[in-house]
Amino acid sequence: MTDAGRLAFLDEFRSGPQTRGLLEELVAGNSVPLKVMEVCGTHTMAISRHGIRQAVPEELTLISGPGCPVCVTANADIDAFIELALLPDVIATTFGDMLRVPGTRMGLAEARGQGARVQVVYSTLDALKIARENPDRSVVFFGVGFETTAPTVAAALLEARQTGVDNFFVQSVHKVVPPALEALSSAPELAVDAYLCPGHVTAIIGPEAYAPVASRYGIPCVVTGFEPADILQGLIMLSRQKAEGRSQVEVQYTRGVRAGGNPAALALMEHVFEPCDAAWRGLGTIPGSGLAISEEFAAHDALRRFPVDVSYSREPRGCICGAILTGQKTPRDCGLFGGACVPEHPVGPCMVSSEGTCAAYYQYES
Amino acid sequence: MCLAVPARIVEIDKQMATVEIGGSRREASLVLLPDASMGDYVLLHAGFAISRIDEAEALETLRLFRAMLGEGNVAEDD
Amino acid sequence: MRADRSGQILLAHGSGGRLTQQLVDSVFARGLSNPILVRMEDAATLDFQGRLACTIDSHVVSPLFFPGGDIGRLAVTGTVNDLAVAGAEPMHLTAGFIIEEGFAFHDLERIVESMSEAGAEAGTDIIAGDTKVVEKGAADGVFVTTCGIGRVPDGVDISAAGARPGDAVIVSGTIGDHGITVLSQREGIGVATGLVSDCAPLWPLVRDMLAAAPGIRVMRDPTRGGLAATLNEIAQASGVAIEIDEAAIPYRTEVRSACELLGLDPLILANEGKLVAVMAQEDTEAVLAAMRSNPHGRDAALIGRVEAAAAPRVHARTLIGSRRVISMPTGEQLPRIC
Ligand code: SF4
Numbered sequence: 082m083t084d085a086g087r088l089a090f091l092d093e094f095r096s097g098p099q100t101r102g103l104l105e106e107l108v109a110g111n112s113v114p115l116k117v118m119e120v121c122g123t124h125t126m127a128i129s130r131h132g133i134r135q136a137v138p139e140e141l142t143l144i145s146g147p148g149c150p151v152c153v154t155a156n157a158d159i160d161a162f163i164e165l166a167l168l169p170d171v172i173a174t175t176f177g178d179m180l181r182v183p184g185t186r187m188g189l190a191e192a193r194g195q196g197a198r199v200q201v202v203y204s205t206l207d208a209l210k211i212a213r214e215n216p217d218r219s220v221v222f223f224g225v226g227f228e229t230t231a232p233t234v235a236a237a238l239l240e241a242r243q244t245g246v247d248n249f250f251v252q253s254v255h256k257v258v259p260p261a262l263e264a265l266s267s268a269p270e271l272a273v274d275a276y277l278c279p280g281h282v283t284a285i286i287g288p289e290a291y292a293p294v295a296s297r298y299g300i301p302c303v304v305t306g307f308e309p310a311d312i313l314q315g316l317i318m319l320s321r322q323k324a325e326g327r328s329q330v331e332v333q334y335t336r337g338v339r340a341g342g343n344p345a346a347l348a349l350m351e352h353v354f355e356p357c358d359a360a361w362r363g364l365g366t367i368p369g370s371g372l373a374i375s376e377e378f379a380a381h382d383a384l385r386r387f388p389v390d391v392s393y394s395r396e397p398r399g400c401i402c403g404a405i406l407t408g409q410k411t412p413r414d415c416g417l418f419g420g421a422c423v424p425e426h427p428v429g430p431c432m433v434s435s436e437g438t439c440a441a442y443y444q445y446e447s
Numbered sequence: 448m449c450l451a452v453p454a455r456i457v458e459i460d461k462q463m464a465t466v467e468i469g470g471s472r473r474e475a476s477l478v479l480l481p482d483a484s485m486g487d488y489v490l491l492h493a494g495f496a497i498s499r500i501d502e503a504e505a506l507e508t509l510r511l512f513r514a515m516l517g518e519g520n521v522a523e524d525d
Numbered sequence: 526m527r528a529d530r531s532g533q534i535l536l537a538h539g540s541g542g543r544l545t546q547q548l549v550d551s552v553f554a555r556g557l558s559n560p561i562l563v564r565m566e567d568a569a570t571l572d573f574q575g576r577l578a579c580t581i582d583s584h585v586v587s588p589l590f591f592p593g594g595d596i597g598r599l600a601v602t603g604t605v606n607d608l609a610v611a612g613a614e615p616m617h618l619t620a621g622f623i624i625e626e627g628f629a630f631h632d633l634e635r636i637v638e639s640m641s642e643a644g645a646e647a648g649t650d651i652i653a654g655d656t657k658v659v660e661k662g663a664a665d666g667v668f669v670t671t672c673g674i675g676r677v678p679d680g681v682d683i684s685a686a687g688a689r690p691g692d693a694v695i696v697s698g699t700i701g702d703h704g705i706t707v708l709s710q711r712e713g714i715g716v717a718t719g720l721v722s723d724c725a726p727l728w729p730l731v732r733d734m735l736a737a738a739p740g741i742r743v744m745r746d747p748t749r750g751g752l753a754a755t756l757n758e759i760a761q762a763s764g765v766a767i768e769i770d771e772a773a774i775p776y777r778t779e780v781r782s783a784c785e786l787l788g789l790d791p792l793i794l795a796n797e798g799k800l801v802a803v804m805a806q807e808d809t810e811a812v813l814a815a816m817r818s819n820p821h822g823r824d825a826a827l828i829g830r831v832e833a834a835a836a837p838r839v840h841a842r843t844l845i846g847s848r849r850v851i852s853m854p855t856g857e858q859l860p861r862i863c
Pocket residue numbers: 399400401402405412415416417418419422423427428429430431432433439
């Protein structure tokens with residue numbers, strides 16, 4: 082039974098025969114230079130993992146966008162979570178990716194060395210469970226991520242309130258994609274022709290969310306899945322739009338994305354969070370691009386419950402993550418890449434997360 | 448930013464489900480997908496089902512791939 | 526006869542006094558009995574001629590008991606396999622135990638029993654041992670260190686530096702079974718796979734392989750750091766490039782699906798009963814045939830080849846026919862969702 086079993090809806094979309102035809106089509110249909118930004122970090126990872134960058138025609142340039150939550154989280158937010166983790170009687174809970182992120186003074190791994198209790202969880206429900214099992218501790222969850230993840234955090238907050246888990250708190254640094262894309266698109270220095278839009282974010286928010294970007298800035302958008310065949314087809318659809326002079330929102334990932342997105346998730350998000358301005362590493366502060374915990378759930382807001390001082394925060398020196406996230410530079414342009422900054426000793430967050438642009442370059446292409 | 452994998456619902460107990468993918472099982476919350484039912488394929492993200500996978504759409508996408516490969520059977524599918 | 530009524534290991538069991546003696550007699554001497562150990566000398570003495578291989582490995586694992594094995598089995602197979610991939614027939618092992626105060630007696634008995642079983646499978650025995658008991662909290666249950674010696678047959682010369690351009694790269698079976706088995710037992714992961722660890726002594730397999738082709742150039746067991754680390758070590762030591770074909774790597778479906786669920790890279794997962802071998806192209810068929818008729822090599826597969834290179838590196842031909850670099854893994858793998 083070694084590999085007789087197939088992974089449904091994965092294997093069919095990554096096999097050689099499927100992708101070969103798509104690659105041929107992409108080569109045949111692509112004669113003009115096209116710069117495509119993959120907005121989402123999971124796309125970045127898939128592109129690296131399958132060697133897609135090396136396989137596509139030369140005219141096609143793939144640029145990694147701001148879609149890795151670790152990379153766009155500002156140092157001040159990371160520092161605040163580390164301060165929370167260092168408080169006595171706090172159990173800090175986080176998704177695995179954040180553990181190695183360096184803050185201004187230290188990262189979570191070092192905070193652990195200093196006695197902080199930091200626990201990696203796979204789901205917000207696991208964090209909630211830890212809170213139930215440790216009623217005499219405060220359990221703080223680091224709420225990072227985009228619209229895909231935010232509803233799962235909202236669900237945990239709602240359950241915490243409904244079932245009276247008063248020792249469960251969230252530091253919300255959640256971000257939403259459309260305002261960031263809007264800010265990117267309006268920047269005069271942006272050198273991108275088309276967007277490969279994130280399939281899983283769109284499963285929540287619906288493809289309509291990109292309509293303003295496509296119409297106002299004339300940038301084609303294709304909502305795309307994460308298997309190689311999906312990505313190749315998404316690129317074909319983008320280059321067709323370009324060739325035909327269209328700039329529309331199209332959906333390649335039809336099996337996972339519906340018009341209007343996921344209404345239950347959207348309603349839950351709206352109930353628990355409210356829009357706020359948010360600082361994105363590299364993009365600066367973007368109005369309305371963050372999710373703060375609403376008044377109704379203020380009792381579970383970690384930073385309201387435990388105010389911490391992070392006035393010492395600053396961004397790492399020499400790191401050009403900012404320019405990389407906006408598609409203006411690649412990791413190879415960074416003087417620290419592969420030298421002072423490597424996955425074992427990351428300087429900037431783009432090297433920390435395995436889907437960070439620098440890590441992806443280092444790991445799969447160096 | 449958002450790793451999500453297709454998994455099949457094999458058990459439902461109120462808002463919690465057991466989902467299965469290639470012999471691995473995990474609990475999944477259905478809070479974000481309240482109308483999911485047994486046997487559905489869903490996208491699982493961080494322990495939550497976030498979207499139903501439309502099997503007909505998946506087949507249609509695969510048919511389009513085959514069309515690009517120029518396989519003869521495409522016409523029959525139509 | 527239980528040495529303590531509470532069924533727990535006490536600090537006094539490590540004090541060198543009567544309780545220590547009881548522990549040694551009732552658990553170790555009984556569970557691991559062999560003519561050399563029962564002499565209970567300060568040092569075991571052996572007669573020996575020829576080339577000797579020697580290795581040592583400390584074992585810590587959480588949880589201590591997992592499907593398909595436990596720390597005892599792991600401690601024996603880990604050391605036996607280090608000898609085996611040096612082409613050495615394991616002769617004897619020694620074992621050191623660091624036990625946390627309060628550890629359950631019957632758990633220690635279980636561990637010792639599986640050490641004895643694994644030793645028998647590998648055709649070796651434990652001829653000397655040591656036990657220390659440390660205060661509660663100073664160790665996590667039990668740590669086991671094993672040292673092993675083995676005999677290298679004439680004409681066998683295996684080294685990580687031996688790979689040459691044109692050689693074939695083989696793995697002995699499915700990759701990642703142990704890593705996913707242990708990870709899925711940890712708290713908060715919540716993934717059930719039904720997998721068992723591949724933890725097994727590889728000497729019988731290596732013996733069959735060497736019989737088929739004594740000139741095998743490289744063997745390594747891809748434990749910590751997985752296949753990615755092992756291939757990079759070989760490439761660096763030999764100054765070559767290795768190209769593997771991703772589609773050719775054998776995986777159990779459960780390993781692939783658990784990796785998809787948890788966002789893990791299967792090439793980095795630990796294995797405890799698998800080996801990687803590099804050999805001349807013309808030896809490949811004979812070696813693969815020998816491996817496949819051994820239970821521990823049933824799923825053996827040719828996964829790649831060695832190429833000349835200016836700088837050592839490892840490539841994979843990806844599923845879509847493109848190429849990517851496989852680099853040395855960094856740090857512990859954590860489940861990721863984003
Ligand atoms: S290589 Fe390191 S320092 Fe340079 S941009 Fe990337 S993360 Fe920042």
